[in-house]
Every structure is written in structure tokens, then in C-alpha cells.
Amino acid sequence: MDQRDASVPTISRLGPFRASVATFGALIGSGFRRYATYRQATLAGTFTNVVFGFLRCYVLLAVAEGAAGNMPAGYDAEQLATYVWAGQGLLSVIGIWGWTELADRIRTGDIAADLLRPIGPVTAFLAADLGRALHGMLTRFAAPLLAGAIFFPLHTPARWQTVPLFAVSIALAVIICFGCKYLVNATAYWLQDARGPIMLWTLGSGVLGGLYFPLRLLPDGFVTALWLGTPLPSLLQTPLDVIAERDGPVTQIALVALQLLWAVTMLLLAGLVQRRAERRLVVQGG
């Protein structure tokens, strides 16, 4: 480890802004390294993503075969295949499942140590999560997409802006997902045991995020309400619709703009909840 990890905004020689950026970067790096340790698990996870890619892709293509005009919910077969395989690639990048670190630390009282650090827990955990996502992007994203491209015809983006929009959309989805996970975990400040909310989140985020099936298969009004009223479709459905070019260029940008709104909202909410929690917190064990 280099000394950057020990640098703190207030005592650094670099000046406050550059020092915070350096600290944030160091935390991202440590999040990245943490996940880079488990190489075999990365391989095992990729295998599983590919198997599920085949399962979902075959089923959706069979649906397309029977649907009116072979376009269920406005996707053609190639767009559906892209939807499925990019979805499997993004699954562990967005990381909707499995993060209970904050809830665990609240339950065990370890959060007390986090609160003593010069960097707030929302910022620190966000940086670690961005590092995790970066690692996921480099190791878990390409393989399922490649497997999909070998076995199925995928949709090739027709508009130049699709790929950069997709990249922005992924980054925003990671941040939104982090905000959601943070809020779900933070219920442990009040409930001690966040298993219930975590379970609801695991259930809801998969289905309403667009992992099991494209949400557009649901009634239109319901989908619009879901998109505007909850951050869930912004997790997977938006990036996948962007790369599959399900909509025209204007809607495509509008969906990403909506994501931006949700990202800001979720981070503000996470910060607000954290401050409220700190005011009433009695750390477990005194």
C-alpha cells in the first residue's frame, strides 16, 4: 500500500480538493483489489451467467416466434438476444444482489469505527462499490456477451451515440443501485436486523429491474409508473434498452436523463438517512 491511503483532506499537502479526489480514488482502488482477489469465483460466476444467458435467450426467442409480428413488446429477435446477454454481463457489474456489509456492520456495532473515519460512510462505501463495479466491468461483462455473439445473432448498434450512452447508463445504474442497497441496508439502524428489507429488495430488484423479462411486456401504464415512480427499471432495463436501441434517439437520451435524476435522488436520500441515523444511533454494545 502506498501512503495515499492514509491521506486525509484536512492534513494533506495537496490541497483539499485534490486530496479528496486522491482519497476517493484510493478507496475505489481498494474496492477493485478486494474483488480481484477471488479469481476462481469470478470464473465460476461467469460460467453461471453464460448458462442463464442460454436459458433466458432461448425462452425469449421462443416467445418472439409466437408473438404478433415476431416483435414481443417492440423488440425483434436480435434485440432480445442483446437484451439477455448484455443483461447477464451487467448483472455482476450493477451488483443488485448480495451486499449486506453495511447492515452487518450496524448489527455487529463495527459501524462505530466507520463513523470515526474522516470520510463519511456513504462516500467510502460508494467508492468501494465503484471499485467493485469497475472490476466487474473488466472481468464479468465481456464473456457472456461474447458467448451470446457466438451462438446468437445480436443487435449491432446503428447509432453512434448508443455506445457512449450505454457506458454512461451503466455508470448511473451502478450509482442508483448503490443508493438503493445503502437505503435497504440502512434500515438496520432502526430494525437492527435488515433481513426482511434485504429480502424484499432481492425479490423486487430482479423482477422490477428487468432481469427476468423485459418490463415492456407488462401493461404500458404500469411500466411508465414504475419507471417514473421507482428507481428499479433504471437498474437494468434502461442500460439494456439503450444498447438494444429499443427506442428512438430522443427516448433513449430521456431514459438516461431519468437515470441521472434517480442517481442524484438516491445519493441525496442515502446521505439524508445516514445523517438521521447518526443522530439517533446507539451502537450495539454501548
Place this chain on the structure above:
Amino acid sequence: MAEFRAYVALGTAQIRSAASYRASFLVELFGNVGATVFDVLTVLVLFRATPAVGGFTLREAILIVGISSAGFALADMLVGNVDKLKTYVRTGTLDAVLVRPLPALPQLLLMDLPVRKALRVVFGFVVLGLAVAANDVAWTPARVLLIALAPLMAGVFFSAIFVTSASLAFWWVDSGEIGSAFTYGGRDFTSYPISVYGSWFRNLFAYAMGFGFVAYQPALTLLGRDDPLGLPSWTGFLSPLVALVAAVIAGVVWRSGIRHYRSTGS
């Protein structure tokens, strides 16, 4: 007899511990049903877009889902927790299990019996019941026997898959999510008519690994439908045999895994 009493003691301890945090227990009870509800809901949503998937109507497809979910929920409750084996191997908890004078597998299952998954089993069987009611089955004694056996044998089959894929941890501690490809992946595979899958993928999962005989073939036999893939109608009755073979393989793999096991020393 003493052994049996020990198992009962382990099991009731689990039920007591689950019942002592009532609110958490209720949330988990209903949360677990939710998972299976969404599986069934997914099928309903897909059929909104099309009248037939892989040549099967919604009614017929629900029968396949019903057998698969009832069997999977059963296996997941009774045996599913064995997939924590990789944690037990890594942390060394398995050592404690092995020094006790009881076989390791039943101990592991009863040490962590998820009572919270009970309602999910009920839901699986309710879906199966509704599916049977929705389809016009020409009942014969053989079909009555088959509808009673199919979900149970699906349960045996999925249990065998759970044990086999968990055993992987004996050789490969960091096997991570690879088991899910066959347990949850197997559930997803068996939830749809296997005519939707590409031929090599289907041959591998349905015939080589046996997933085709869990729900699809028995459902065809119940419905009296010809298999679009060409297998004769009696193959639906193979489900107990396939489940038995899977269970034997799982037993062999588990035993050789236990013999192979070397404690991590932690």
C-alpha cells in the same frame, strides 16, 4: 432409534429457533413465497405477448411449471441449504460435523433446516393443483399415480442436483456460484417446454443430465400429448427412475467428496 431421536432433536431445535423471532420469521416466510410467485408470474407475463411458447399453450405450460416449482420448492426446503457447504469447508465448521457419531449429510441438513421455506412448498403444490384443474386430463390409474409421483420425484431429482453441485466444494472450495447454474438453472430449464431450447443445449440438459424427465415428459404423458421432439408417451413414467439414478450418483459423489475432504485447518 437413538440416531432417530438425535435427528428429531436437531430438527425441533431449528423450528424453535425460527419461531423465537416471530416478525423476522413471518417476513422470511412470505418473502420466500415471493420468489416462487415471481417464477410463475414470469411465465404468465411471457404468455401475454404470445399465445404459444414452443408449441404449448399457457394451460399446458402452467402444468410444466407446477411440477417443476412444487418439486424444486420441496428440494430447496429439505436439501437446498447444502449449498452452504462451501462456507462450511472454508471456515472449518465441517470438522465439527464429522467428529459427531452421525452421518454428515443429514446433520448438515438438519443443522440449518429452513422452516421459512415451508409456505413456498405449499404455493408450488397449489399452482400444480390449479394447473391440473385447468387442463382436461383423461384420468387413468396410471396418470393418477404419475401426478402423485411427478412432483415428489422432481423433488428427489433437484435434491440430488443440490447435493452433487454442493459436493463440488470438496474439490474446489472457491466454486462460488457455479452450482446455481445447475440448481436454479435446472429449475428455470424445467419450467418451460424443452422444445424452446436449441438442440445441443437441450440434449445436454434434458437428456444427458436428465432435466427433461423432471417436468416436461410427465406433463406430456398427463396431457396425452405427443412429444414434438419424438419421445414416446411412456417416457413420462421414467421420472422416478431418472430421479433414482440421480440420487445414486449424488450419493456416490457425496461419499467420495467426504473421503476426499481435507480440513482447511482454520
